[in-house]
Structures are given as C-alpha cells and as structure tokens.
Amino acid sequence: xxxxxxxxxxxxxxxxxxxxxxxxxxNPMVGSVIVKNGNIIGEGFHSKFGLPHAExxxxxxxxxxxxxxxxxxxxxxxxxxxxxxPPCVPLIITSGIKKVVIxxxxxxxxxxxxxxxxxxxxxxxxxxxxxxxxxxxxxxxFFKYIKAHTPYVTLKIAQSIDNFISKSSDEQTWLTGKExxxxxxxxxxxxDAVLVGANTIKVDxxxxxxxxxxxxxxxxxxxxxxxxxxxNSSIVKNGNxxxxxxxxxxxxxxxxxxxxxxDILEFDTDADSIINIKDMLKKVGEMGTxxxxxxxxxxxxxxxxxxxxxxxxxxxxxxxxLGTGLSGFRALPETKLKLHENFQIEGDxxxxxxx
Amino acid sequence: xxxxxxxxxxxxxxxxxxxxxxxxxxNPMVGSVIVKNGNIIGEGFHSKFGLPHAExxxxxxxxxxxxxxxxxxxxxxxxxxxxxxPPCVPLIITSGIKKVVIxxxxxxxxxxxxxxxxxxxxxxxxxxxxxxxxxxxxxxxFFKYIKAHTPYVTLKIAQSIDNFISKSSDEQTWLTGKExxxxxxxxxxxxDAVLVGANTIKVDxxxxxxxxxxxxxxxxxxxxxxxxxxxNSSIVKNGNxxxxxxxxxxxxxxxxxxxxxxDILEFDTDADSIINIKDMLKKVGEMGTxxxxxxxxxxxxxxxxxxxxxxxxxxxxxxxxLGTGLSGFRALPETKLKLHENFQIEGDxxxxxxx
Numbered sequence: 215x216x217x218x219x220x221x222x223x224x225x226x227x228x229x230x231x232x233x234x235x236x237x238x239x240x241n242p243m244v245g246s247v248i249v250k251n252g253n254i255i256g257e258g259f260h261s262k263f264g265l266p267h268a269e270x271x272x273x274x275x276x277x278x279x280x281x282x283x284x285x286x287x288x289x290x291x292x293x294x295x296x297x298x299x300p301p302c303v304p305l306i307i308t309s310g311i312k313k314v315v316i317x318x319x320x321x322x323x324x325x326x327x328x329x330x331x332x333x334x335x336x337x338x339x340x341x342x343x344x345x346x347x348x349x350x351x352x353x354x355x356f357f358k359y360i361k362a363h364t365p366y367v368t369l370k371i372a373q374s375i376d377n378f379i380s381k382s383s384d385e386q387t388w389l390t391g392k393e394x395x396x397x398x399x400x401x402x403x404x405x406d407a408v409l410v411g412a413n414t415i416k417v418d419x420x421x422x423x424x425x426x427x428x429x430x431x432x433x434x435x436x437x438x439x440x441x442x443x444x445x446n447s448s449i450v451k452n453g454n455x456x457x458x459x460x461x462x463x464x465x466x467x468x469x470x471x472x473x474x475x476x477d478i479l480e481f482d483t484d485a486d487s488i489i490n491i492k493d494m495l496k497k498v499g500e501m502g503t504x505x506x507x508x509x510x511x512x513x514x515x516x517x518x519x520x521x522x523x524x525x526x527x528x529x530x531x532x533x534x535x536l537g538t539g540l541s542g543f544r545a546l547p548e549t550k551l552k553l554h555e556n557f558q559i560e561g562d563x564x565x566x567x568x569x
Numbered sequence: 570x571x572x573x574x575x576x577x578x579x580x581x582x583x584x585x586x587x588x589x590x591x592x593x594x595x596n597p598m599v600g601s602v603i604v605k606n607g608n609i610i611g612e613g614f615h616s617k618f619g620l621p622h623a624e625x626x627x628x629x630x631x632x633x634x635x636x637x638x639x640x641x642x643x644x645x646x647x648x649x650x651x652x653x654x655p656p657c658v659p660l661i662i663t664s665g666i667k668k669v670v671i672x673x674x675x676x677x678x679x680x681x682x683x684x685x686x687x688x689x690x691x692x693x694x695x696x697x698x699x700x701x702x703x704x705x706x707x708x709x710x711f712f713k714y715i716k717a718h719t720p721y722v723t724l725k726i727a728q729s730i731d732n733f734i735s736k737s738s739d740e741q742t743w744l745t746g747k748e749x750x751x752x753x754x755x756x757x758x759x760x761d762a763v764l765v766g767a768n769t770i771k772v773d774x775x776x777x778x779x780x781x782x783x784x785x786x787x788x789x790x791x792x793x794x795x796x797x798x799x800x801n802s803s804i805v806k807n808g809n810x811x812x813x814x815x816x817x818x819x820x821x822x823x824x825x826x827x828x829x830x831x832d833i834l835e836f837d838t839d840a841d842s843i844i845n846i847k848d849m850l851k852k853v854g855e856m857g858t859x860x861x862x863x864x865x866x867x868x869x870x871x872x873x874x875x876x877x878x879x880x881x882x883x884x885x886x887x888x889x890x891l892g893t894g895l896s897g898f899r900a901l902p903e904t905k906l907k908l909h910e911n912f913q914i915e916g917d918x919x920x921x922x923x924x
Contacts, residue, residue: 375884375906376898376899533905533906534906535900537902543890552888556911558911
C-alpha cells in the first residue's frame, strides 16, 4: 500500500519535472510533491536553469504547516553549495518534513548520496529507488552528460519499410506524414542541439526549428568537414548555426560565414577532411550541450552507428516499400539494441531503441 | 445506448467466431449470441467445416423461450441450400426471434443480401454493418477467397533493424526471440498452408509446424521450380508437402518424392524454371486453400512483393543492426501499404501491414 502511494506521488513528480523539459539543461528535470495525511499540500518543479530547484518551490507553495509531512522528489536533494542556488537539504531539515522519498540518486559527484546521508543524520527517514528506471529514462540526457561529459546522442531516421530515407542522395523525399513532422518538431524542443550533415542542408534546405510544436528552438550543428555548405541555404541566411569543419577547409568561406553570425568549430583532420565524431562530441559537450538529435543524412548516421557514438535510435517508418533509393545507414560491426517503445502516428510507425 | 449494446454483443460474436480459427476453412469464422431482456440466453459458433453454423448452435443452446429475442451474428445468416448444412434463415424465422443484428453481409454470391431480404420479408427487423471493419478483418481470408478465388497471402519476414534476414544466403541466423517463434507457430495455426522456397528448406531445414502453439499444422507448399530440394530434409522425410515445380524438372526425382508421399504440382515454364506465382495461387486456390503464410526466403518475398500478389505483410524486427547480410526483399515498383497494428513481443517489434 505504502509502495503504491510512493509510486503514485513519484509519478506526479515525473509529470511536474517534465514541465522543465528543454529549459533546465544542463540541469536535470526535477519535480517535487509534499504530502501530509494523504493529501498533496504543495508541488513544485525546476522550471529553468538558474531558477530555484523543485524542493524549495514545493515547500514555498505549501499553504499548510509542513510538520510531519513527506517530501517526494524524483532526484536526491542537493547538498553542494558551489552553484547558482542554495542547497536543498538544509531547507528540508529545518522545514519539519519527517520523511523524504526519491527515485534516483544524484550522480553529480558533488552530491552522489551525500544529500541522503545528511538527511538521515538529521533524523529524516529516506526511501530511495522508487521507479528508478523510469526516473533514469526521464533524465537520460543529464545522467549521460554528468557521467561521460559528452552529450546524449539520439539518431532520428525517417525511412520506408525497406530502409530507404529518400529516392536518391540528391532528392528530398517526404515519406512520413504531417503528424510525424509535428512529432519531430516536438522532439527537437527537448534537445539542446540538432545535428545534420552539409548534404542534408543542400538537399532539404531545412529550418530545423520547432515551428509546428511548443518549446524553444534547439541550436543547430552542421557537420561539414569540407565546408561544402551552400551559402544561400536558409540556415546560413538566418545566421544561426555552429559549423564543425576541418582546419584545412576554405578560410575565406569561414570568414564570410562568421560575418553572417555563424559559429565555426575547427578540428585537425587528414586530407580527406573527415571530422572525428568522438572529438567533436567532447568539444561540444565542453561547450555545455547535453543532448543532440542527429537528423541525417545517411553518411552521418552510418558514422555515428559504426563508431557506436549514440545512445538512442528513433526510427519513423512510413508505410511504403520504395524498392530503390538511398539507404538510411550501412554500419558495421553488429550492434545490439533494446526496443524501448513502439507506437503509431497516423499510419507511420515509431520505434525507439536504446543502446 | 442501443448502438453500444450492438457493439458489445457483436464483439462477443467475434470472440466466439475465433474459436473456429483454422478449423472452418474455407468457411468463414462465425459466432452468434441471442439476447433477451438484456441477458444472453444462448451462444454458438461454427466450430468445424461441415458442422452446424453459429446460428443454429446458439438457438439450440438457448434454455429459455426465444420469443421476442434478438439474434446477433457477425455474418449475414445463410439462405442457400446446396451445401452440407440446412440454411439458417428459415430456422430463425420460425424460432420467435424478432430482430437480427449483423456485422457483415455474406459476400457469397449465393447469399449476398438474400438472407437479410428473406428475414425482412418475414417481418424480422435487421440491423447491418455493426463493427463491419473489424468483421472484415476477422474474416479477411474468407472474403478474399470468395471474391478472388485465390488464397489470402501473408508474407512473414523476420529481420534485423537494417532489413537483413540472415548473415548470408547459405547460413541460418536466429534473429528474433523465443516468444516470437511461438507467435509464428500461433500464426501458422490460422493459415491453410505455409509456403517457402527450396533454399529455405536447404538452409534452415524447418519443420514448419505449430509444435510451440495450439492448433492444427498447416499444409506445406514448397516453391521449387528447379526441384533442387534436398531429399534428406525433414519435411521430405515426413512425406508431408506439396512441391510446386516446373514440368521441365527432373522426372526421376519427382517419382522418388511421390513415393515418399510428397504431392507434386507441375507448371509450364521457360527454361529458367521460374514458376508464375499468379498461376500457382490460382491452382492452389482451386485445390481449396484459402490462406497462405509465406515464410521465405528473400527471392520468394521479392517475387510476391514485386508482383503485388500479397494481402498482408508481417515484419518481426529483432533489436539488432547486423550491418551486412541477406536483404529480406528488394522489390519494385513502389508499393504503398497500411500499418494495421504494431506491438512488441519480448523486445522484438511486430508490424502488421495490409495492402
């Protein structure tokens, strides 16, 4: 019975936490609920990077006395002080809360169990690990980033039943439907950045924003070792992108692009100008990007898969057999994944795999 | 309210009807429910080809007086007499039933609305078309067969995420899991026949029965224009298959196979011995087969898809990227399908497409 209540209130924390999606990065999404005598007396969530955490929000939203209440929170309350907001643990200890129930331990080495320890030392009962798998999935960007210091990478491929992403490499083919397009825009709003190759810009001339959904636009990263990007593409004209290129590529073009407001990130490469993706992810991670949605094209997908530099693969399959075209990826060696979820959007199939 | 009741009882008819799956072919699956004063007073279903229809079963199972009751049945009651069992309409008319609710009209040209007409002429109210799409899907084998006189063809492909059905054309690769294997055996129990090419027999040496599920084994059809089938394969040794081959193929081998109990069906072909699938389906249909589950290999799938001689495509996708191997099919021209259903079986993805 108690476990059922714990699940119920931690699920509510997840719901609240999600309201910070896209705004709290590189922080985790956190929600908190305070319960007394079987009633929720306060709720809160971390709404934006730099603003208060979920726990003080919930505490401040309480209209009743907190004495003897239970605080639910999907992440261990923080105990460290070298950051924008004061730590949550001392506030909880002095609030009258007698019990704290959490889903995940904060993997931040500055917390990592210390928050729980301090609560217990102060005589507060702590229950941990409630729905921890769901909690891990909710904050997968944060957990990856804080452990590996590189962004969580999701590959998003829209394809035919026979794995073709377009009819040919120089032709844009719309395979999936309108609702799937909205879904992709919705996805983008959760990621710090979207990444595409220069050929995708050339063929599709995309905007890569979230105009069909709510939320903020992600940063745009263009992987373009040879700097072959067309200067009249919409993204370049908007002056809003980070181009990752070789130190060997055209210096004059770099200057022109910089003048338009485009950021350039240069790497040492061999004469073939192929960017080492691992180095790129490390650097982009250092720049504060905790999550990237990779949207193509085929060569880019193949590189990420072959080097196993991805965490999630989302395949949208349109209900059509093309028969011929450009394959979404060809990548060795064999890679085992885990099917996390599959569902339909207006006749398209969505399959979400985790590494 | 009345429509809700109709849906509820017609759904019950579908459930009852399914109990005849695999046993009633080439007849449709039919269930019937009799309702009086809001209570079910009798149920029945067509259990086996040659045995009574659902309606007399339901009527005979009634323990109460039928006067003023409503009969639900997923298919229009039959009115024709040139068959194994007496027609249902006269029995209904004399039973005291005042109302009949059905899902689908019987497409059999000998019935096709005549059953409904006769009921109405006798003063019985008839409601038709309740959940008719679901009814159409339930009896898709029957509807196809009675209209086209050829079997309903389903292609079942087990593959990797990147569309490979095995690591190479001469090596068996188990991609999907144990529960998916059980699901395939369950599928087989619904079909009159399974069909494979000779190379699948050579590489996999399968039994193609339903040993992991309940139900009866389907007939086995082997498409083998050149008669290259290995005589020491399990299926040949069991003496239980129909081999479809060219008139040009080895006459002595045909004799040896016939002695083992194997049936041979011969077709005129060019020197390349490739069987015309349309002709084959026509002939097999004439022999009473209303449904075929095509299980491989790649050349067979490609032929059926290219010639658009299939009604349903079931893809089981294992959560693995192989990187290289034998593609499940390569088929032109472009073919649009409809995603009917998708779900998971123990980490494998099942996608059911309809043509």
